[in-house]
Amino acid sequence: MRRLLGITKSITPIRLLNLLGVYVGYGISILLRRPVVLSMPSFISVEPVCGCNLACPECPVGTGELRREKGVMAVETLVQILDSIGKRAMWVNLFFQGEPLLNPNLPEMVSLFTGRKIFTSISTNGLLLTSTIAEQLVGSGLKEVIFSIDGASEEEYLAYRRGGSLQAAWDAVSIMAAVRKSKRAMFPRIVVQSLITSANEYSLSKIRSKALKLGADAVEFKTLHLHRGVDGEHLLPINKRYLRYTAEGKKRKGFFRLPCFRLWSTAVISWDGALALCCMDKEVEALGDLSEDLPKSWRSPAFNKLRHASLVGVGVPDICNQCSL
Ligand code: SF4
Numbered sequence: 001m002r003r004l005l006g007i008t009k010s011i012t013p014i015r016l017l018n019l020l021g022v023y024v025g026y027g028i029s030i031l032l033r034r035p036v037v038l039s040m041p042s043f044i045s046v047e048p049v050c051g052c053n054l055a056c057p058e059c060p061v062g063t064g065e066l067r068r069e070k071g072v073m074a075v076e077t078l079v080q081i082l083d084s085i086g087k088r089a090m091w092v093n094l095f096f097q098g099e100p101l102l103n104p105n106l107p108e109m110v111s112l113f114t115g116r117k118i119f120t121s122i123s124t125n126g127l128l129l130t131s132t133i134a135e136q137l138v139g140s141g142l143k144e145v146i147f148s149i150d151g152a153s154e155e156e157y158l159a160y161r162r163g164g165s166l167q168a169a170w171d172a173v174s175i176m177a178a179v180r181k182s183k184r185a186m187f188p189r190i191v192v193q194s195l196i197t198s199a200n201e202y203s204l205s206k207i208r209s210k211a212l213k214l215g216a217d218a219v220e221f222k223t224l225h226l227h228r229g230v231d232g233e234h235l236l237p238i239n240k241r242y243l244r245y246t247a248e249g250k251k252r253k254g255f256f257r258l259p260c261f262r263l264w265s266t267a268v269i270s271w272d273g274a275l276a277l278c279c280m281d282k283e284v285e286a287l288g289d290l291s292e293d294l295p296k297s298w299r300s301p302a303f304n305k306l307r308h309a310s311l312v313g314v315g316v317p318d319i320c321n322q323c324s325l
């Protein structure tokens with residue numbers, strides 16, 4: 001309900017037309033088997049920070065394996081992004097590779113999206129959340145906050161969120177719920193999201209109950225993506241229902257039947273303003289070094305080459321074979 005209401009607020013005629021263009025362009029591309037891009041992205045992911053305060057074992061930021069430069073997005077960079085595609089985008093995930101609360105300007109950044117009536121969501125481990133920051137975020141018009149909490153006990157939690165504290169993570173949920181209530185605000189919608197691992201697969205109902213008791217509006221469970229391949233297999237749950245991969249290892253379930261809709265609908269932008277192929281392109285390297293502005297990069301030959309690969313199913317990047325999106 002909260003999410004629906006938040007999205008409704010972001011609808012404008014230009015955005016609706018743009019969204020229609022996304023679907024029509026995608027449909028025509030399938031018919032012609034060549035990329036036709038009629039619109040700008042309706043959905044964007046923006047990286048406020050590349051870097052984190054935790055060391056999660058299947059995250060390239062947490063393990064320090066990410067090769068690209070780390071950094072914090074400047075407000076000016078965000079303003080440039082908004083000026084170029086903000087009129088057409090209706091939803092932003094203000095996170096990519098890193099912990100958004102490490103950017104001291106996060107509430108200001110959310111306000112900039114709110115000022116342009118764009119639905120804004122952040123995903124955080126919550127450990128840096130204080131009452132003051134929660135108040136600033138509620139005041140900024142943030143529409144959704146996703147807390148990553150993966151255990152009913154400290155031991156289960158630390159199996160994945162290395163360097164964290166389960167109590168501090170639950171406290172963050174309580175703080176956000178209390179501040180929202182004290183301000184009599186409708187937003188942000190509070191979501192607790194758990195990665196299902198071998199450590200917590202038997203505790204999912206406990207995690208759900210705790211989250212709802214503390215004031216979360218929704219609880220979501222996510223399958224684990226293995227960044228390190230076989231080195232991370234001990235983290236996979238035993239129950240096959242919770243697996244993203246088949247028994248043969250790092251292989252995506254099902255077949256790659258339709259081209260990836262995200263290549264027509266969603267732009268992912270790193271802290272320094274570079275365009276990634278999608279949120280699985282963690283090194284922001286699939287499209288090469290695009291020096292043009294965002295609208296040009298969105299329609300660039302490099303991007304269209306990968307759209308074409310996705311349409312014909314030949315030459316898709318490796319990341320697509322592990323993708324469950
Ligand atoms: S909290 Fe998120 S960004 Fe940080 S190390 Fe863990 S998975 Fe990566």
Ligand code: SF4
Pocket residue numbers: 260261262263277278279280281319320321323324325
């Ligand atoms: S990895 Fe491939 S299939 Fe997955 S979202 Fe990216 S482009 Fe689409």
